[in-house]
Ligand code: SF4
Ligand code: SF4
C-alpha cells in the first residue's frame with residue numbers, strides 16, 4: 001500500500017501547486033472519494049485492495065489538466081491499429097473511432113478521458129459466462145497476468161456482450177462490442193509498456209502509474225465524474241447560470 | 245475513396261432542404277488540386293452553383309457549406325477547423341446593378357465538427373433549399389436524414405447544446421446550431437458549436453436560419469487515406485515536436501487571445517468608444533490577468549490542438565457570480581468591453597454569454613451597440629428611438645437590453661439587426677462617418693489609426709471588413725490557404741516554414757512547394773475577388789470609414805495618430821498593383837487570372 005500512497009501524495013501536491021485555491025475549495029466542498037464511491041452502490045474497492053497482493057500500473061488522468069483535445073484518442077488508435085504499408089507494419093493514421101481511451105465532453109466544459117481501470121475485482125470477467133479453460137483458468141475475457149490488462153479470447157468468446165454490460169453498469173463503461181462480431185473491444189493494452197496516450201498528451205494530463213484504489217474518481221463512469229466536476233468547478237454560489 | 249484522391253474522400257454531401265433529397269456528389273480531382281478544401285473548395289462550389297450574380301443571400305438557392313480541409317480529421321496539431329462558406333447576407337455594393345448584390349462570406353470555426361464530417365466520409369457538406377418547417381440534419385456515416393426540430397425552435401444555444409445531445413443519445417455526435425438570432429434572421433447571426441465556439445462573422449447563422457435549419461449533427465467511423473503513409477507519420481511527429489514547450493505554445497496556453505487585450509490597448513490599436521480611441525483606461529479590469537483570477541476555470545482545446553486558447557470559465561467574486569461561460573477573448577472582450585467602455589468583468593461575462601446564447605456575432609453586435617451609444621451621446625437619436633433604453637457608455641444593463649432586442653428584432657432591435665451601414669442611413673446626421681464597417685460588414689476589435697496595415701486588411705478583404713484577412717498580399721494568400729487546409733490560423737506559426745506544405749504533400753501526393761502553396765492561396769483569393777466583382781463591387785467599395793482620416797486619437801500612446809488619406813490611397817494603389825489588379829476598378833487582370841488557372845472566370 002505504501003508505494004501507491006506516496007504516488008497519491010505526489011499527485012495531490014501537483015494539484016495543489018496547479019491551483020491551490022481550487023484544491024482547498026474542493027476539499028472544503030466535502031466532495032471526497034467516499035462520497036463518490038457511495039453513489040455507485042457497488043463493492044467498495046478499497047476492501048478488495050486490502051485483500052490483494054498486487055496492484056497494476058495503469059493510465060491515470062489529471063482531470064484539471066485535460067483540455068479535451070483528443071490527441072490521446074488519435075495516438076492510441078494509431079498504435080493499436082497498425083497498418084501494413086508496402087510490406088511494412090506502421091502505425092495507423094489515428095482514426096479516433098478505434099481508440100481505447102475515449103474523451104467524453106460535457107457542457108459546461110468538462111472533459112473526461114475514459115480508459116479501462118483494470119479493476120482488481122474485474123466485474124467484466126466475472127460477468128463472462130464462458131467456463132474457465134481447464135489449463136489456463138481463463139474465461140473468454142481474462143486478465144493478462146503480466147500486465148494486468150483485460151483481454152478477449154476471440155476464439156472462445158460467444159459474443160454475448162455480458163462484459164460490456166457489466167463494465168457499463170458498474171464501472172467506467174469502456175467496453176464497446178464490435179458492431180459486426182459483438183465481441184468486446186477497447187480494453188487498454190498499455191501499448192507494450194509504452195503508453196502512447198501518456199507519451200503524446202500535449203498537456204501532461206496522463207500518467208502511467210500504480211493507482212491508489214481510493215484515489216478519487218477511480219473506476220467511475222464519465223457521467224458521474226462530470227456531474228461532480230461540474231458542481232465543483234461551475235456551481236460557484238450557483239444562483240445564475242447553466243447549473244440546474 | 246475515388247482513385248487518385250489521396251487525402252480526400254472525393255465526396256461532398258449535398259442536401260436540398262426543399263425536397264429533402266440528400267445526395268453524394270463526387271468532387272472533381274482538379275478542384276481539390278487547385279482549391280484544396282475548406283474556404284477554397286467552398287469558394288469554387290459557390291462559383292459553380294451561383295451562375296448568375298445578384299441572387300438574394302437569404303433565398304433557397306444560396307448554398308450554405310460546411311467545409312473541412314484535407315488535413316481535417318488527421319491528428320495534425322490544430323487540424324480542427326470548419327470553414328462555413330456562403331453568399332453574404334451582410335454586404336452591399338455602392339453602385340451595383342443588382343439590388344441584392346453581396347460578397348462571398350466565409351467564416352471559420354474550431355472545435356470538432358470539421359474532423360467529424362471527414363470521419364463520416366465527406367469532404368464537405370452543401371446545403372441548399374428551405375425546409376417548410378424547422379428541421380435538423382442528422383448524419384451518421386453513410387446515413388443522412390432531415391428531422392423535425394420544431395420543439396427546439398426558439399431555444400438558446402447553451403440549452404440546445406445539452407438537450408440536443410440528450411436527444412441524439414451519444415456524445416460522439418458533433419453538433420453545430422443557430423440560436424434565436426439566426427431563427428429571427430438577424431443579419432449578423434452566427435453558427436455555434438460546443439455552446440461557445442462560433443462561425444461568427446459574415447451572417448452564416450442568418451443564412452442557416454433562412455433555410456429553417458436549426459442544427460446539424462454528425463458522427464463517423466472512417467478516415468481518408470494518405471498518399472505517403474510513412475512520410476506522413478514522420479512529418480506528423482515533426483509537427484508535434486515543433487509545438488512542444490515553445491514560448492509560442494506557452495503563450496497561447498497562458499492567455500489565449502485575451503493576452504492581446506492589454507497589449508493592444510497599450511499600443512493604441514484597440515477598438516474603444518466606437519473606434520474613436522485606441523486605448524482603454526480600464527483595460528486591466530477586464531484583461532487576461534483579471535479574467536484569469538476571476539473567471540477562468542480551465543483550458544479547453546479543439547481537436548488535437550496543443551494551444552488551448554479557449555478558457556472555460558465561471559464568474560467568481562464579481563457581479564453575476566455563478567454564471568458559467570467562456571472567459572473573454574480579445575474580440576469579445578473588446579467589442580462588448582472596451583468598445584462600449586464596459587469595465588465590469590462580471591457584466592462583460594454576462595453580455596458575452598447572452599450574445600453566444602442568442603447566437604449573435606459578438607463583433608458586429610458590439611460594433612452596432614457602440615454606434616448607437618455614440619449617436620445617443622451626440623443627440624442624433626433619443627431615448628424614444630431606443631425604446632426607452634438609456635444607452636450610455638459602460639452601461640451593462642442597457643447593453644444587455646439591446647442584445648435582447650437585437651436578437652428578437654424587437655423595436656429598435658429590428659433596425660439594429662441589419663447592421664451599422666443601414667442604421668446610419670436611417671439615422672442620418674452624417675453618422676455614416678463613424679459607422680464602422682467596410683461594404684456593410686462591421687470592423688472587428690482592431691483599430692486602425694496606429695496600424696494602417698490593418699486598414700488594408702479591412703478594405704481588401706473579400707468578405708467585408710476582416711481583421712484576419714492579412715496586412716499584405718503574402719499574408720492574405722497564406723491565410724486563404726490555411727483556411728483551406730483545415731488547420732487553425734493561430735497555429736500556423738508553430739508549423740515552421742515548410743511544416744504544412746510537407747504534411748499536405750504527404751497527405752495528397754501533390755508536391756506542395758512553397759511557391760505552389762502561395763499560388764493556391766492567391767488563386768483562392770482572386771476567385772473570391774472575381775465573385776465580388778461579378779456582383780458589382782468595385783474599388784470605391786474598398787473604403788475605410790471617414791473617422792480614421794478625420795479624428796486623431798486623443799488619449800494613450802497613440803495620441804495624435806490619424807490616417808492620411810493620400811498616403812492610404814497610395815498604399816492601396818500599390819496593393820492592387822502588386823496583386824495584378826486594375827487599380828481603377830480592382831478587377832484582376834486577364835493575365836493574372838490565366839496565370840492562376842482561373843480562366844473560367846473570364847467572361848467570353
Ligand atoms: S490528450 Fe491529454 S489533454 Fe488531450 S484529451 Fe487526452 S488526456 Fe486530455
Ligand atoms: S474498467 Fe471495465 S473493462 Fe476495465 S477492468 Fe473495470 S470492468 Fe473490466
Ligand code: SF4
Nearest residue numbers: 076188189190195197
Ligand atoms: S495505454 Fe495505449 S492502449 Fe491504453 S489507452 Fe493509452 S494509448 Fe490506448
